[in-house]
Amino acid sequence: MARVLVVEDDVQTAAEIAAALGDSGFDVDCAHTGREGLLKAGADTYEAIVLDRMLPGGVDGLTVLSTLRTVGVEAPVLILSALSAVDERVRGLRAGGDDYLTKPFEFLELTARIEVLVRRQAIPRRDTMLHVGDLEIDLLSREVRRAGRLVELLPREYHLLEYLMRQPNQVVTRTMLFEEVWGYHYDERTNVIDVHIGKLRRKLDEGGLPTLIYTVRSSGYVLRAAE
Amino acid sequence: MSSVRLSDLRRTTSFRLALLFLALFGAASLTLFGFLYWQTAGYLQSGTDEWLARELAGLVAASPSQLIEHLNEHAARDPEGDRPFALFDAAGHGVAGKVANLPTPSPSDRPFEFRLNRRGEAVTFRGLAHRLPSGDIVLVSQNVHEMHEFRELLIGAMAWGGLLVLIMGLAGAAVIGAGSVRRIDEVARAIERIVNGNLAERLPTRGTAGDLDRLVDVVNGMLDDIERLMHEVKGVSDGIAHDLRTPLTRLLAGLERAGRRAASVDEFAAAVDEAIVETKAVLSTFGAMLRISEVEDGARRTGFTTLDLAAIAADVRDFYEPLAEGKGVSFSLKDESGGSAKMAGDPSLLFEAIGNLVDNAIKFTPSGGRVTLRIIRANENLGVIVTDTGPGIPAEEREAVLRRFYRAERSRHTPGSGLGLSLVAAVARLHGLDLVIEDAKPGCRVTLRREGASSWPTLAAAVTQDTLPAALGR
Numbered sequence: 001m002a003r004v005l006v007v008e009d010d011v012q013t014a015a016e017i018a019a020a021l022g023d024s025g026f027d028v029d030c031a032h033t034g035r036e037g038l039l040k041a042g043a044d045t046y047e048a049i050v051l052d053r054m055l056p057g058g059v060d061g062l063t064v065l066s067t068l069r070t071v072g073v074e075a076p077v078l079i080l081s082a083l084s085a086v087d088e089r090v091r092g093l094r095a096g097g098d099d100y101l102t103k104p105f106e107f108l109e110l111t112a113r114i115e116v117l118v119r120r121q122a123i124p125r126r127d128t129m130l131h132v133g134d135l136e137i138d139l140l141s142r143e144v145r146r147a148g149r150l151v152e153l154l155p156r157e158y159h160l161l162e163y164l165m166r167q168p169n170q171v172v173t174r175t176m177l178f179e180e181v182w183g184y185h186y187d188e189r190t191n192v193i194d195v196h197i198g199k200l201r202r203k204l205d206e207g208g209l210p211t212l213i214y215t216v217r218s219s220g221y222v223l224r225a226a227e
Numbered sequence: 228m229s230s231v232r233l234s235d236l237r238r239t240t241s242f243r244l245a246l247l248f249l250a251l252f253g254a255a256s257l258t259l260f261g262f263l264y265w266q267t268a269g270y271l272q273s274g275t276d277e278w279l280a281r282e283l284a285g286l287v288a289a290s291p292s293q294l295i296e297h298l299n300e301h302a303a304r305d306p307e308g309d310r311p312f313a314l315f316d317a318a319g320h321g322v323a324g325k326v327a328n329l330p331t332p333s334p335s336d337r338p339f340e341f342r343l344n345r346r347g348e349a350v351t352f353r354g355l356a357h358r359l360p361s362g363d364i365v366l367v368s369q370n371v372h373e374m375h376e377f378r379e380l381l382i383g384a385m386a387w388g389g390l391l392v393l394i395m396g397l398a399g400a401a402v403i404g405a406g407s408v409r410r411i412d413e414v415a416r417a418i419e420r421i422v423n424g425n426l427a428e429r430l431p432t433r434g435t436a437g438d439l440d441r442l443v444d445v446v447n448g449m450l451d452d453i454e455r456l457m458h459e460v461k462g463v464s465d466g467i468a469h470d471l472r473t474p475l476t477r478l479l480a481g482l483e484r485a486g487r488r489a490a491s492v493d494e495f496a497a498a499v500d501e502a503i504v505e506t507k508a509v510l511s512t513f514g515a516m517l518r519i520s521e522v523e524d525g526a527r528r529t530g531f532t533t534l535d536l537a538a539i540a541a542d543v544r545d546f547y548e549p550l551a552e553g554k555g556v557s558f559s560l561k562d563e564s565g566g567s568a569k570m571a572g573d574p575s576l577l578f579e580a581i582g583n584l585v586d587n588a589i590k591f592t593p594s595g596g597r598v599t600l601r602i603i604r605a606n607e608n609l610g611v612i613v614t615d616t617g618p619g620i621p622a623e624e625r626e627a628v629l630r631r632f633y634r635a636e637r638s639r640h641t642p643g644s645g646l647g648l649s650l651v652a653a654v655a656r657l658h659g660l661d662l663v664i665e666d667a668k669p670g671c672r673v674t675l676r677r678e679g680a681s682s683w684p685t686l687a688a689a690v691t692q693d694t695l696p697a698a699l700g701r
Binding site for chain 1: 550
């Protein structure tokens with residue numbers, strides 16, 4: 001079971017995060033100050049760290065992060081912040097963060113991102129073929145086949161599908177797709193991503209095949225083999 | 228307006244100015260009058276002196292016997308004694324003529340003035356005396372009483388004239404000063420009313436384009452801005468009240484209803500789901516508001532990089548293409564930047580802003596219409612134009628749609644927070660661009676461009692090219 005450290009000064013928020021991650025199958029430890037967070041992260045190994053950007057007591061989130069990186073702790077860190085400015089985000093990532101989430105956030109978003117961070121370490125990226133059920137893509141030739149039939153995709157659709165196939169059976173939120181596939185960072189609130197997913201889904205499911213891309217609680221998608 | 232007090236008057240600028248001019252004018256008049264007086268009096272006196280010298284020369288040239296005769300003849304011609312001639316012995320006693328004793332000062336061949344009694348009155352005479360070789364002294368003189376009277380009249384006239392000017396000047400200064408005191412009082416009272424909360428009040432102008440009017444115009448312009456800002460703030464608070472309170476009320480009502488009536492786990496779950504949807508709506512509105520203030524703060528400029536506007540536009544096209552396609556709206560991108568569309572900016576913000584405009588355009592364009600996204604350039608300045616063939620925005624609403632929370636009447640039924648265009652405007656401002664909404668006949672054209680920096684040569688031509696087929700094609 002993957003272990004996650006949550007460094008968050010607000011006890012109730014920390015408990016909620018721990019509960020949400022616990023529900024997703026993570027083993028969660030909590031720390032409520034930067035100092036405590038440093039000690040725990042340094043003494044133990046975690047697969048991921050959720051780190052609040054602003055912590056009381058002199059040791060704030062970015063200090064914790066850069067200290068951890070200096071002493072060689074490589075666990076992926078997701079920074080939580082009430083500051084949404086782009087330069088805040090850049091500063092967080094530059095200090096060694098792997099992802100950045102602005103408060104308030106949806107717990108689905110948090111758990112989906114943590115899962116991606118944890119899995120990213122576990123799976124080697126050397127594969128040239130990805131398979132989910134009867135769907136396969138060739139990362140080199142960029143060919144997509146469903147049940148042996150070649151599926152024609154636009155470059156953007158291919159990028160979308162590749163990202164989904166790299167996280168099979170995992171929830172991927174709209175925001176994550178938007179950031180990953182289009183490369184812009186803001187909370188896209190329109191339903192345009194749904195339209196893209198809809199098109200992709202239609203192309204993949206052509207010929208009455210069962211769908212592979214499922215919508216999750218109106219805010220994310222999961223790609224999994226049809227039963 | 229009898230409320231003008233003397234102490235107020237003394238302090239007014241116009242009264243002080245009037246006084247200063249009065250003093251300057253007085254000094255100038257005094258100089259002029261002095262000069263006139265000096266000239267006139269000098270002319271009269273020199274005339275007398277010349278006559279005296281001439282007469283004296285005539286007498287001196289005559290022999291002693293002729294002299295007596297001349298004197299007697301003269302006395303006969305001058306019974307009034309206005310021009311008395313006389314001869315005195317060396318001791319100064321009268322020998323002939325109408326003057327009994329030699330008046331002092333003694334003869335010096337220079338004109339001098341002396342007094343004689345004439346009919347019981349001391350009258351001023353001007354005389355010239357000469358000592359003859361025999362020791363006798365001959366005197367010619369003239370009554371200059373009239374000349375003196377003329378001089379006094381002149382001085383009197385000047386004094387009275389001066390007094391009159393002084394009084395009129397003071398009165399004029401008082402009137403002007405009182406006028407300006409009244410004016411200032413009017414303005415001050417108007418300001419008091421504004422301070423007391425009547426923001427629609429404006430300072431009174433007289434339409435004379437005077438200096439005070441110019442000042443009042445500037446202040447009135449400032450008041451217009453303040454009033455607009457106050458309305459905007461009020462609009463924002465009203466918007467917050469509406470857009471946040473409504474979902475919060477529904478949230479509370481839903482939870483209370485669940486608490487009262489829900490009997491099964493399913494009913495509770497449904498209530499929780501509803502609550503989550505409402506909470507998300509609140510967070511979304513809240514987030515949008517925060518983002519606008521954050522962008523307006525200008526602090527994000529630190530995140531600026533050199534970006535390719537054409538590449539961002541291409542991404543926007545990519546992103547929104549399926550949306551337009553699904554709606555049966557044709558969506559095209561034209562890069563008219565002429566190759567290089569590099570500028571300093573925040574890519575995410577620009578994508579969001581342009582995307583927002585495109586999203587709106589697609590949303591309001593009916594099936595079969597067109598949406599065009601263009602990158603334009605004028606010299607070093609880049610701009611973006613989004614044109615649609617939708618219903619357009621009525622001229623009177625174009626300013627209002629930029630306000631926060633404003634929802635055009637026709638868009639009430641479409642989803643959105645009413646913050647989209649405010650965000651676009653804020654992003655545009657951050658990048659030094661202005662948001663211009665125009666009529667594309669038919670449809671709407673929204674332009675982001677640097678206003679006034681330079682002409683936009685491609686604009687006029689492009690507009691006609693763009694609108695004609697659109698108009699004909701529909």
